[in-house]
Amino acid sequence: LASLAAHAEDAIHQGFNIIVLSDRAVAADMLPIPALLATAAVHEHLVKQGLRTSTGLVVETGSAREVHHFALLAGYGAEAIHPYLALETLAALPDVDPKEAQKRYVKAICKGLYKVMSKMGISTYQSYCGAQIFEAVGLKEDFVERYFTGTPTAVEGIGLAQVAEEAVRLHRLAYSDAPLYRNDLDAGGEYAYRIR
Numbered sequence: 147l148a149s150l151a152a153h154a155e156d157a158i159h160q161g162f163n164i165i166v167l168s169d170r171a172v173a174a175d176m177l178p179i180p181a182l183l184a185t186a187a188v189h190e191h192l193v194k195q196g197l198r199t200s201t202g203l204v205v206e207t208g209s210a211r212e213v214h215h216f217a218l219l220a221g222y223g224a225e226a227i228h229p230y231l232a233l234e235t236l237a238a239l240p241d242v243d244p245k246e247a248q249k250r251y252v253k254a255i256c257k258g259l260y261k262v263m264s265k266m267g268i269s270t271y272q273s274y275c276g277a278q279i280f281e282a283v284g285l286k287e288d289f290v291e292r293y294f295t296g297t298p299t300a301v302e303g304i305g306l307a308q309v310a311e312e313a314v315r316l317h318r319l320a321y322s323d324a325p326l327y328r329n330d331l332d333a334g335g336e337y338a339y340r341i342r
Contacts, residue, residue: 147293150184151191158197168206170230174321180313181207182218186293189223189276193295198223198276206230213258220259222294223276229255 154165167185169178185205192198205224208231210216219227236251237244259271268274282290284303293306319327 147187186222
């Protein structure tokens with residue numbers, strides 16, 4: 147993470163005004179850093195160096211699927227988010243117009259973000275971006291202080307080592323020969339049908 151943040155700082159010193167953090171190059175031998183952790187680490191480092199206002203931070207990730215994912219990425223510094231895996235998944239659905247499905251997805255994410263921001267009394271994305279108006283639950287205090295500085299954490303739990311272990315576990319599962327995941331990825335949570 148320190149190396150990633152240092153690369154971002156070097157890019158700014160070289161004159162780049164947009165930094166793209168991407169996990170698109172993930173492969174069987176390339177484990178991605180979790181998008182939220184990478185975003186927060188780069189954002190925090192640039193803030194501490196007084197360089198955060200010198201660049202835009204774009205996150206290209208396969209892990210952003212739901213409104214909550216987008217809200218967290220934005221809240222910890224992402225000015226733009228490209229959810230390539232969600233968009234590619236929608237384009238691959240049978241009997242669905244890909245452009246229409248993607249358009250509806252983007253609209254739903256935007257509406258969800260508007261709702262989240264309005265509940266906080268925030269009216270613009272720029273005001274929400276990097277605001278870190280969350281409370282961490284289940285993360286060690288030193289981990290939060292280092293990568294999510296200023297975020298309150300009343301209930302402690304895991305740290306960087308456990309986050310890394312989870313990333314390795316999910317990566318191995320995605321590239322394993324398990325029949326259940328041969329053609330599909332894990333849904334990433336528990337979902338239940340609800341009327342309306």
